[in-house]
Amino acid sequence: MENLTEHVNKLNLQVRRLFQRLEAELRASVPKMLPQVIAIVLAFAVGAIMLLLTGYNPFEAYAAMLIGAFGDTFGIGQTFAQATPIIFTALAFLFAYKCGLFNIGAEGQFLIGAFFAALVGISFSGLPSFIHIPLALGAGILGGAMWGFVPGVLKAKLGAHEVITTMMLSYVALYITGYMVNYPFKAPGWVAQTVLISPSAWLPQILPPTQLSLSIVVAVLLAVATHYTLCRTTIGYEVRAIGLNPSAAESGGIGIKKGIILALVISGAMAGLGGAGEVLGIHRRFIEGFSPGYGWDGLAVALVGGLNPFGILLASVLFGALRSGGMTMTRTTHVPLDVASILQALVILFVAAPMLIKYLLKRGGVKWSGS
C-alpha cells in the first residue's frame, strides 16, 4: 500500500515536472514567435481594410472562414489535409536554410517525388501494402532527392546560385511531369493524368470523407526527425555550422561541398516525400497541375513558423485553415476565394521584414527586446 502511494507520488511529480518543462519551453518560445504573431495580426487587419474598401464585410468573411476551417469535423479534417503537403515543403525549406541555402524549388522536388511515387504505384500490383507503400514513398524520396542533388552539385562544384537553379529546375520538373502525363503515361480520356495506382499502394485515409490521410502522421514524424537531426546528430551539426559560418566550419574540418550537396539532397527528399504522400493518400494518381503551389507555401510556412520544426507544424495549420476555410467562405458569403491567398501573401510580406514590425511596434510605443 505504502509502495503504491509512493509510486503515485513519484508519477505525480514526474507529470508536474513535464508540465513545468513544457510551460518553460512555451514561455521561452512565445517572445521568439512574437514577430510572427504580429505579422499574422497585421495581415488580417490589412485584409479587413481591403475587404471593406471593395464592399465586403470582413467580420462575416473571417467568421465564415473560421467556421469553415474549424467548425465541424469535416472542416478540421480538410484543414489538416491541406496543411499536410505544406509541412513537408516547409521542412524542406528549413533544412536547406539551416545550411545557409535558399531552396525555393521545393515545388519541383515535390512534383518529381509525386510522379515517381505514382510510377511505382502503377507499376506493381499484388504486392502487400506494407511493401508497396514504403516502396512508393521511397520512390518519392528518391525523386525529390535527385531534384535536390542537381542544384546541390551545381552550387558546390560550380558555384551556381541555388536560388535561381532551384527555381528554374522547378519549371523543368513542371514540364517534364506535364509531358509524362500528357504523352507516355496518359490515362485514357481528356484529363492529363496517369491511371489509378494499385490499391495496395493507397495510403489509408484517416477521416473520410475528408482528404486527411496517413501522410500527416508521416509529416509530424518528419518534423520530429528534423528537429532531432538538426540538434542532435553530426550531420545536423555540420549543416548548421556551414549555415552559420562557412569559413569557420571549413577550418573546423567540415567538408563544405559535401555538406551543401547533402543538405539539398535531404531537403529535396523531404519535399519529394510530401508529393508522394499526396499521390498515395489523396489523388491515387498523378494529375497535371494538382499542386496549387505547395512549394511556395512551404517557404512562407517555414518563415511564419519561426524557422523551427514545431513552429512549422503550427504555421501549417494556419495556412491549411486559410485554404480549407477559404473554400467554405466563398460558398457561404460570396467573398472571392482569393482572400485566402491575399492573406497568405500579406503574412509573407510582413514576415519578410522583422525590422518593419519592430519599427511599427516602436511607433506604437511598445518596447520589445527580441532581435
Add this chain to the structure above:
Amino acid sequence: MVGLIDIINVGLFAATLRMATPIAYGALGGIFSERSGVVNIGLEGMMLTGAFTGVTVSYFIGNPWLGVLAAILAGGLLGLLHGVITVKFAGNQIVSGTGINIFALGFTAYMSQTIWGSRGASDSVQGLPDISIPLLKDIPVIGEIIGTHTPLVYVVLIITVVSFIVLFKTPFGLRIRAVGERPEAADTAGIDVYRTKYICLIISGMLAGLGGAFLSLGQLSLFTYGMTGGRGFIALAAMIFGKWMPFGAFGASVMFGFADALQMRLQALGLLPPQIILMIPYILTVAVLAGVVGKAIPPSNYKPYVKE
C-alpha cells in the same frame, strides 16, 4: 504532309517578336533591380498587376493608353513596396518577391471577381491598336516581320537602347552599378545608396508593369487569371542569360520568344509536345549559371546594405 514552310515563315518571326516583348520588358526591369544590388523575383507579380491594372483602367475610362500609364504606375508601386521591405527594413529579397507574386495572383483574381464577377477572365476592353511603320512595312519579308505591331513592341526596342545608355554611359548608371557592386565604397563616395536602390526598384517595377500591359492590352484586350504564366521567371532567366546586359537580355528574350512561338506552331500541327520546347529556356539558364555555356557572374552579392 506538313512542309517546313508551314512552320518556318514570316508569321513565325513576327510571332517571335511578340512573344519576346513581355520577356524583354521583364528582363530589363530585372537588370535595373539587380544592377543596384536587389534580387527581384517579384517581376512575375509586378507584370501580372500591370496587366490587370491596364485592363481595369481601360475598362472604366475607355482609353487603353491611360491603361498603359496606370499599369506603369502600378508596377512602380510594387517596386517601391519591394524597396521599402528590402532596402529600408533590410528584409529578405527572395521572401519579399515571393510575397509580391502570391499577392498579385490573389489580388488580381479577387478584383476580377469583384469587378466582372469572374476570377477567370475580365470583360473585353479597348485594347491597343497595331501601328505600321511607314517605309519599313513596305520592305519585303522584313516589313512583314517587323512592319506592323502594337506600339509597345517598338517601345521595348527603344527602352533596350536607352537602358544601355543610362546604365553604361551616364553618371547615374555608374552610380547604380557602384551601389550594386560596392555599396560601402559608393556610400563613402557620397552616393545615396538607398535612394539609388529605390529609384532602380521603381524603374524595375514600371518596366515589368509595362510588359504586363503589353500582354493584356496589346495582345488579348482582356485580363485572364495568372495570364503572365511564368513570364516574369523567364524574364529573370533572360536577364541571366544576357549576363545582366540590356542587349544581351534582349537577345535572350528573342531567343526564348522564338522557342515559345515555335512551340505553339508545332503543337498546333501536332508535331512535338510543347513541354519539350518550353523547358529549354530554363535548362539553358541553369547551364549558363553553371558555366557550361559561358559563365554568368552576378553584378552584386545582393546583401542588404545597412549604414553604419
